Amino acid sequence: MATATKAKTARNTKAKNNKEKIVEAPNRTLGDGYNETETVIKTAKSIKPQKPAKVKKPTQSSNGKSAFDAGKYQGLNAETLVGIYRTMYTSRRVDDKEIQLKGQNKIFFQISGAGHEAILTAAGLAMKSGYDWFYPYYRDRALMLQLGMSPLEMLLSAVGAETDPNSHGRQMPSHWGSVKLNVPSQSSPTGTQLLQAVGLAEASYRASLVEEMQDKILGFKGDEVVYVSIGDGTSSEGEFWEALNTACNLKLPVIFLIEDNGYAISVPVSVQTAGGDVSKLVEGFPNLYIQRCDGTNALESYEVFKNAVEHCRARKGAAFIHAKVTRPYSHSLSDDEKLYRPTIVLSIENGVAHGSARSIAGYHLLKGLDSCAELFEQYGGHAAAAGMQIKTENIEQLQEKLNAHATENLSAEDLIPELKIDAIVSSQTLTLDLVAQLKRLEPFGMGNPKPRFLTKNLVLTREPFVMKDKHLKLKLADKDGKQFEAVWWDGVDKSKKQTLKPKSRIELAYSPEANNWNGNTRLQLVVEDLKSEG
DSSP states (O other): OEEEEEEOOOOOOOOOOTTOOOOOGGGSOGGGTOOSSOOOOOOGGGSOOOOOOOOSSOOBOTTSSBOOOGGGGTTOOHHHHHHHHHHHHHHHHHHHHHHHHHHTTSSSOOOOOTTOHHHHHHHHHHSOTTTSEEEOOTTTHHHHHHHTOOHHHHHHHHTTOTTOTTTTTOSOTTOOOBTTTTBOOOOSSTTHHHHHHHHHHHHHHHHHHOGGGGGGSTTOOSSOOEEEEEETGGGGSHHHHHHHHHHHHHTOOEEEEEEEOSEETTEEHHHHSGGGOHHHHTTTOTTEEEEEEETTOHHHHHHHHHHHHHHHHTTOOEEEEEEEOOOOSOSOGGGOGGGOSOEEEEEEETTEEEEEEEOOTTOOHHHHHHTTGGGEEEEEEOSSEEEEEEEGGGHHHHHHHHHHHHHHHOOTGGGSOOOOOSEEOOGGGOSHHHHHHHHTTOOOBTTBOOOOEEEEEEEEOSOOEEETTTEEEEEEEOTTOOEEEEEETTHHHHTTTSOOOTTOEEEEEEEEEEEEETTEEEEEEEEEEEEEEO
C-alpha cells in the first residue's frame, strides 16, 4: 500500500508600496519566467467569424473544386476552423510538456485537460473574453488559451514563477485567474466557484433593476454572461445544488458547464451520481435551459454553447450544458494510474491528517481500512474509494498494517491491469471498410467504449521508429505478407519489458482507425498493448 504525505507550507511575502515600483534585475531572470517580449498566441477567437452567404448551390473555384461552404460549419469560416484546431492542439501539447517537466522534477504538480479540449475551445469562441465573466476549473486549459492566455503564461504557473499572471506563483498550477480576461482567482476545493459565479450574476441582475447602481458596479454591461464549469463528480456537492437553485429562482445569466468524463477522480459516474446522468436529475428546475452534447465534437459543442450564450444574454434564465468528454490521462500526476496500486494521499495540519484513498479492481479498500479501524479518528467509503482522518502519530502504523493486509489479500495477478478485448479478429478482416462500419457506432465514451481487438501471428518487419522520444511506429505483416502500420503512444516506456526487433512475432491489442495524411487515407492500428516472442 503506497502512502504519500504532503504538508501545507506558507510563503512569507513582503507588502509593496503602491506608490513605488522597485525592480531588482537579478531577481527577474528567464529562470523565474521573466521575458522582455510579450508572447501572443493566435486562437480562433482572434479571427472574426463570417456569416455564410445564402446560396442555393455550391460555387466553383477556379480549379474546379467546390468553394468552402461555411453553412456546413455553424457559420464559421475556414480560418476560424483552423484556429479551433490550433487551440485544441496547443492545449494538448502544453499538457504533454507539463507531464514531461513533472517527470524531470521541474514542476511539482500537473493536472490535465486532455479530452476536454473541444467543448472548452467552443465555449471560449462563443463567449466574449474580457467582457463576460469566467469561473473555470482545473481542466479548462483550452478555454484559457481560447480566451487569450498564452502557453508561456501557463508554464510560468507550472514552475511557480513570480511572473505567473494567475497568482504570481502562489497558487497550484491550473488554478486559473486573470484580471484582463475577467477570470477571478480561485482556490483548490472544487465546487466553491459555483456560488461565486452565481453571486456575480446576481450582482449584474440587481444592478439592472436599479439604474443608480450601474455606474458603481465594476464590469457591469447589462448583457454580460457568467460561465462556471465543474466535473461530473462535483455535481454531487451541496454548492452545486445551492447555486442552481438561486440561478433558476432569479433567472440569472449563468451557464453551468458539466464536463462529464465518466469519473469523479476514480469513482465511476454510475456510482457517484444517482441514475448516472446529472442532466436528468436537474430537469425539474424551472427557467433552466438544458442542452446535452458530445464535448469531443467542436462544431456540435459550438452550436450548443452559442445557443446557451444567446439564451443568457437575452436574460431568459440560466443554461445547463452537459458535455460528454473523455479522460485519456490519469486524474492528475499525483495519482498516476500507471502505478496501478491502492494509494492514500494525506494532507497534514496541526497534528491531524486528512486524506483520500483510491483502489484497484482486485482490492476492497474499505475492508482494508476496517482492519485498521482503531487508528482512525473517522473514516468511510466503499470498495474503490474512501476518505479518512487520522492523527499523525498513527500514520506509520497505518502504513504497516495496510501493507500487511494488502499483501495477504492481493495476488501478483491482481496488480496487473486488465485490458478488455472485444474480439479476436483475423488480419484479413482489417480494412478501411471495417473502420467505416465501426464509425457508425460513435460517439464512443463511457457506456459505449471504443472497440478493442486482438490479432495474433503478426511479424515485426523492421526496427520500431521512435517519434518525439516517446512514441513508437511499428511496421507489421501477417503470414500472407499483408502489411500494417501501427502507432503506440508512449510506446518507448510501455515496451521496456518487450523484445521488439525485426522478425519478432507479435500478438497485438489495438483499435483500428483511418489515418488521413497529405490527401491519402490509410489503415492505422492504435496499439493498446502487445506481446512479443523472439
